[in-house]
Amino acid sequence: MVKNRKNKIGKLIDDKVFLAVCAFFLALLVLTVILLLIGYSPIECYSSLFRGAFVGKGNLANTLGTSTPLIFAGLSMMVASRSGTFNIGIEGQIIAGAFASAIVGTSFAGLPRIIYIPLCFLVAMLVGGLWGALVALLKRVLQVSEIIIAIMLNYIMDYLTKYLLTYHFTVDGMVIRTEYLPESALLHKMLPLSRLNTGIILAVITVAFVWWLINKTTFGYEMRATGYNPFAAESAGISMRYMPLAAMFISGAIAGMAGAIEVMGVHEYFVADMTAGYGFTGVAIGIMGGGSAVGTLISALVFGSLRAGSATMNRMVSIPGEFIQIFQALVIVFVSTPGIVRSILSRKKQPSWKLRRKTDE
Amino acid sequence: MNNMIAFLVSLLSGSIRMCIPIAFAALGGTLCERSGIVNMGLEGMMLMGAFSAVCGSYLSGSAYVGLLAAVVCGCMMGLILSGLTIRYKCEHVLAGLGINMFAGGFTIVMLQTVWGSRGKSTVVAGLTAWPLPVLNRIPIIKNIIGSVSPFLVLLFVCMLLVQFVLYHTVFGLRARIIGENPYVAGSAGIDVYRTQLICVLCGSVLASIGGAYLSIGDVNLFFKDMVAGRGFIALAIVILGGWKPRGVVLGALVFGAAQSLQIRLQAAEIPPQLVQMLPYVITILALFLVKNQGKAPAAEGTHYYRDGA
C-alpha cells in the first residue's frame, strides 16, 4: 500500500501541470509569510481580494474585463517562447498597439463601425508586430541577448508615446490624453460601467487560433522546431533569418491587440501609463501557462482575478496594488524551477543526488 | 573661458554622476558572469540597495548605516540568486527577472508601510562628499575636485580589487575557469558551487551599492522606479567592456559622458520625454557601434551538476 502511494507521488512529480499548480500554491504560501512579516493580515488581504474579484456581478465582470488584455499578453509571451525568443518587450508592444489604435480611432470618425473597428485592430497589430519584429532584428544584428534589447525598446516606446501624446495628440486642458474615441470605434461593454467588453470574445477566439497555429499548421511546426533546436531547424531548411522575425511579429501583434482592447473597450481614450505592468504580468502568465494555449488562458484568468481584486484590497487593507508584482515574481521563479517544488515534495523519497549533499565536503 | 570651464566641470561631474551606479552594477555583473552565473537581476538588486540604504539612513540617522544596510541587502539578494541558480538549477535569466519583479513590488509596498506614501520617501541623510585636504583650498580647482564622493573612491577601490582578485589570485583563476567550463574545475577537485556562491554574493553587493548611490549618494531619498533600467544598461556595459573590470568601468564612464554631453549640448527646448529616452537609445547605439569586445565566458548561463553532466 505504501509502495503504491510512493509510486503515485513519483509519477505526479513529473507531471508538468501538477508541478505548476504546486508552484502556484507555494508562491501563495511565501506571499502569505511576507504579508505577515510586513504586518498585514493575510486573511483580510485574501478575503478582500476574493470579494473584489468574484463577489457580485460587477466584480465578476471586472475580473473578466481585466483578464482580457492579459490573455493577449500571455498568448504573446507564449508564441514568442515556443519559437525560442524570450519576449520581455510585451510591455512596449502593448503601449504601441494602444497608442496606434487611439490615434487611428480618433482620426477617421466618419467610418462605419464595421470597417472602423477592424481597422483600428489592424493598425494596432501592425505597429505592435513591427515593434516586436524589431527586437528579433536587433538581436540578430547586434548579437546580444533579446532581453537587454527589449527592455531598452520598452522604455523607448513608453517615452516616445508620451512625447507624441503630450506634444501632438493631446486635448486642451489639464489632463494629457487623446480625445475620446467615437462610438463607431468602441467595443460594446457587456456590462455597463464595468471593464467587461466584447474583447473577451475576441480573446477566446485568439486562444483557439494560437492553439491551432502552433499545433496544427506547418508554420507552427517550424516555429516549434526552431524553439526546441535551432540547429536542427536550420538543417531542415527553416530560415534562421526570417523565422524569429515572423514569430516576434506575431507575438508583437497579439500584444498590440491587448493595448487596442484596453483603449477601445475600457478607457475609450489613451493616457500615459494606462497599460503599465500588463506586459510583465504577461510574461508571468506565459511562464505559468507552460507553453500551452489553454494553460495560458487559465493563468491569465488567475492573474486577472488577482489584479481586479487588488483594487478592493487596496481600499480595505490599504496595501498598494503593486504587491501583485511580488506574487508574479514568486510564480515565475517557482513555476520555472521545478527543482524547488520537487525537492519539497520528494524530500523523503530520493537521496536527491542532484542537490548538494552535506557529506560531500 | 569661464563658461568653457564651467561647462566642462558640469559635464565631468554629470558624467561621473551617471557613471557611478552603472559602473558598480556592471562590475558586479562582470564578477557574476565570470564565474558562470548571468545576473539579470542587477536592476532589482540596485532597487533594493537604494531602498535599504534609505531605510537604514532613515532609521539610524546616519548615511553610513544606510550604506551598510545596502551591503547586507546585497548579500541577501546574492543568496537568493545563487540559491535559485546554483542549487535549484533555475534558468539564470528567469531568476534575475524574478528578482527584478520582486524588488519592484516589494519596494513600493514597503514605501507604503514605512512612509505611508506610494510615490516616494522623505528626505534622509545622504553621504556627503569628502573634502580633499589640499585641493579644496585652491580657488578654481576646488570647484572641480575639491571634494569627492565616497562612492567614487569606493568604486575605484572595488575596480582594483576585482581586477586583482580575478587575474592575480588563485581564487580568481579558478573562478574564471569555472566560467569557461565548470567541469574542468570540478574534475580538478575544485568546489565549483562555493566559488560561484562567493562571486555571486560579491557581485550582488556591488550592484546593491550602485543602487545605494542613486538614493543616499545623489538625491537623498527613494522614489518609485528610480533605477529606471540602469541595471539592464549595466548588462550591456558588461558586454561592451569585454567582461573585464577596467573595461567595464571605462564603458560606464563613456556611457555617462555620452549621456551627459547629449543633455548639455542640446538646448533646453528639447522635450523632456525625448531626453529621458536618451540612455536607452544610446545603449542600443553603443551595442551597434562597438562589436567584438571579447568573448563571453563560455559556460555562462549553464548549470553545473556535481554528480555528472
Place this chain on the structure above:
Amino acid sequence: MYAVEMCDIKKTFGNVIANNNTTLRIKKGEIHSLLGENGAGKTTLMNILYGLYTADSGEIRINGDKAIILNPLHASQYKIAMVHQHFMLVDNMTVAENVVLGQEPHDGIRFNLKEAYGQVAKIAKEYGMKIDPKESVNKLSVGTKQRVEIVKALYRNADIIILDEPTAVLTPQEVLELFKVLRSLRDMGKTIIIITHKLRETLELADTVTILRKGVNVVSLPVAETNENMLAELMVGRLVCFEQEKEEYTGEPQILLQVKGLGLKRDGIRHLHNICFELRAGEILGVAGVEGNGQTELIETLAGITRPTEGTVRINGDMPAPYNPQKLLRLGVGHIPEDRGKRGMVKEFSISENLILGYHHNSKFSKRGMVPYKALNEYALGIINEYTIACDGPLSPAGTLSGGNQQKVVIGRVFDNDPQIIIAAQPTRGVDVGAIEYIHTQLLEMRRRGKAILLISAELNEIVKLSDRIAVLYDGRFVSIGEASSYDEMKLGGLMTSSPVGERAGDIDGKKQKE
C-alpha cells in the same frame, strides 16, 4: 598486489543501472584495458574511481587499503588521475594554467604564474614530452592537447592514470606516439587504465583486459590469451560479423554530383580549398580525415546550410545546387548529420514529427498548410517497423530513444524519401555494435540501388570497409583521392596528417596550421 580493487560497485541513475555489482581488479604497473560497448558502464565505473560520482554501494581499495573517494580531491590524494575523452581543458587559457589548476603554486592568495610555467616545463622535460607551458591551449593540435592532459596527471604525482577513449580523435601516427608514452609510463611503474571500445588497440597495447557488458564484469583476461573475434563476442554477447557482403549496382553509373573548386573562407579563416570530386550512381566515396580538417564545413556547404565562397556544385548533370537545405532535399540530396543531437533531430518532438524534419513542406506531409497528424503517425509506424526502431510508438519523444535508435530514425527519414545522393556524416558515431552492423547494411543496400553516397567518417575501418573510392581531407583540402584498393590504414593515417608513411610522424611542434 593489486593497485586498484573495486568490489561489488553498484550505481544507478534513476531507473538505469549503470554498474551492477561490478568487481574490478587491476595489478600495479600494468596497462589494463576496460573494454565494452557504449553504455556498458565503463566510464561510470572510472568516474566513481576518480570521485566524480559516488557509488551507491561497494568498496574501493587502493594498494590493499580501503579508500574513501567522494570527490576528485580524494582521488588525487590516492594518486589517481583521469584523462577525459572530451578534454578537460580551457581553450583560452595557457597550458600552465590548465595543468596546475587545483594545485596552483601560490604566495598567500597570489597566484604564482612564473612558478607554474617552471614546474610544467620541468615535468615535460622529465617525461620527454614537447610542450610549451606559455602556449594558449586553443592553438594546440589534438595530440598535443592530450599530452597536456597527461602532464596534468603527472603534475599531481599520479601513480594510477585513467584514460577515457584516448584514441578517439587521434590519427594512427598520433596513436603510435601515445602508445609509446603510455608504455614508457608503465615501465616507470605507473598503472594505466584505458577505457575503450576499440578491440585492436586493446590487443596492441594492453597487458590485461576486462570486458564490461550492461554494467556487469563479464571476464578479465590477459590480452595474450585473446583475439579480436573473442573480444567482440564477449563485448556484444553474440557473434559479430566483421566482413560485409557487397552486392554491386547493376545500372548506369551516371554522375549524380559534381563538385568543382569548392572553397569556404569565413572570418578570415580558410576552411575549404579547391575541393573537386564526382559522385556516381552506385558508389560510395569515403572521406577520411581527422575531425577539424574541414569535414563539418564540407558537409554544411553540400547540405545547403552554408554558402561556399568559391566553386560550383552540380546535381544531376547541369543543375547548379541551390543554397537552401529544403530545396536540396527536394532535389534528392539526403543528409545524415554528423551530430544527430544537434542537427539531426529535435528530441522534444515525437518520432513522427522528426520523420518529416526537412521534408515538412512536401505535399505528403503538409496539406493546406497543416500537418496531417493522423496519416503521419501511421506512416511513422511503418518506418518504425521497417527499421526495427525500439520505442514506445510513433508518439514517443525522440529523446527517449537510445543513440542507435535515434540514428535509425534519422536514417529512416533520409532513406524513405528516396534520395539520389546521400551525404552520410559519422553515421555510426555513438551507436552500439549491433546497430552499426544494421546501418552499414542499409548503406550498402542504398549503394546497390544506385544511390551516390558520400561517406564522411573518422572511423578508418568504416571507411575502408564500405568505400569504393576514398578521399583524404586534410586542412580543408583533398590531399589524395583514388580507388579504395590503393589505400591501407597506415597510408591513410599518413595522409591524414599530411606526412608520408615511414617517416617519424606526429606533430613537429604541436601547433595547428592556419592560413
